[in-house]
Amino acid sequence: MSESVTIADIYQLFRTSAEEFDRRLRESDRRIEQAKLESDRRLEQAKLERDRTIAELKRTVEQTNRAVNSLTTRWGRFVEELVQPAVLRLFQEKGIDIKEIYPRARVKRQGIAMEIDILAVDDTDVVLVECKSRLSKDDVDEFLEKLTRFKIAFPHYKNYQAYGAVAGIEIDEGIDRYAYNKGLFVIKPSGDTVEIINDENFRPRTW
Numbered sequence: 001m002s003e004s005v006t007i008a009d010i011y012q013l014f015r016t017s018a019e020e021f022d023r024r025l026r027e028s029d030r031r032i033e034q035a036k037l038e039s040d041r042r043l044e045q046a047k048l049e050r051d052r053t054i055a056e057l058k059r060t061v062e063q064t065n066r067a068v069n070s071l072t073t074r075w076g077r078f079v080e081e082l083v084q085p086a087v088l089r090l091f092q093e094k095g096i097d098i099k100e101i102y103p104r105a106r107v108k109r110q111g112i113a114m115e116i117d118i119l120a121v122d123d124t125d126v127v128l129v130e131c132k133s134r135l136s137k138d139d140v141d142e143f144l145e146k147l148t149r150f151k152i153a154f155p156h157y158k159n160y161q162a163y164g165a166v167a168g169i170e171i172d173e174g175i176d177r178y179a180y181n182k183g184l185f186v187i188k189p190s191g192d193t194v195e196i197i198n199d200e201n202f203r204p205r206t207w
Contacts, residue, residue: 079131080104080117083167083187083194087120087129090187090196096163097122107153114146114153126160129187135168140179147207162207167194 084103091098098120105119118129128150130143143166151158165185176186176197183205186197198204 079133079167079169082169082189083129083131084118086187086194087118087127090194091120091127091185094185094196094198096120096125096127098125098127099123105154109153109155112149112153114149116146116150121157121160124160125163126157127163127165127185129165129167132166132168134170134172135166135175135179136172137175137178139168140166140175140182140184143184144182150207163204164207165196 080103084101087101088098100121102119102121103117105116107114116128117131120127120129128143128147130139130146132139143164147162147164150162163185164183165187166179167187169189171186171188176188179186180198180202183203185202185204187194188197
């Protein structure tokens with residue numbers, strides 16, 4: 001004959017079950033907290049790794065920019081040194097009796113800072129020459145804007161006729177014609193020297 005189940009037995013069973021539930025709940029909470037701590041640790045580690053990666057990329061970009069700028073500057077100087085000896089001859093052939101040449105003429109006046117790669121001057125005319133290793137439309141447009149401000153930056157040439165010329169070892173397709181149509185002289189390599197490619201129909205713009 002089986003023993004009867006008392007209220008005390010039921011209470012004991014309930015208490016044991018409740019204790020087991022509490023134990024399991026505490027264990028679950030502990031695991032959740034551990035998982036959260038581990039997740040936070042991994043997240044912080046990932047953030048640190050991300051910050052290190054970003055810092056390394058920034059350093060790489062800065063180093064690359066310095067290298068590119070240095071290379072661009074050296075190529076620009078090369079073009080200037082190629083063009084400068086020919087400037088007198090080139091513009092005298094075009095009827096502009098250049099007598100003086102000032103490489104990398106710089107000025108800062110009235111809030112305008114300006115540098116002209118080659119400034120060629122005679123008694124009544126001045127020619128501004130912009131030299132690029134590769135000449136683009138943006139280069140031409142920026143130079144045209146520079147020409148509009150030239151006499152503000154260099155007021156002692158205010159009574160001169162100012163002309164513009166662009167020179168490039170490489171010239172983007174169609175940009176030589178674009179510069180021609182804007183009234184600029186265009187200088188390109190020819191053999192071991194450089195030449196102005198504008199034809200006899202060209203009428204230079206003055207500023």
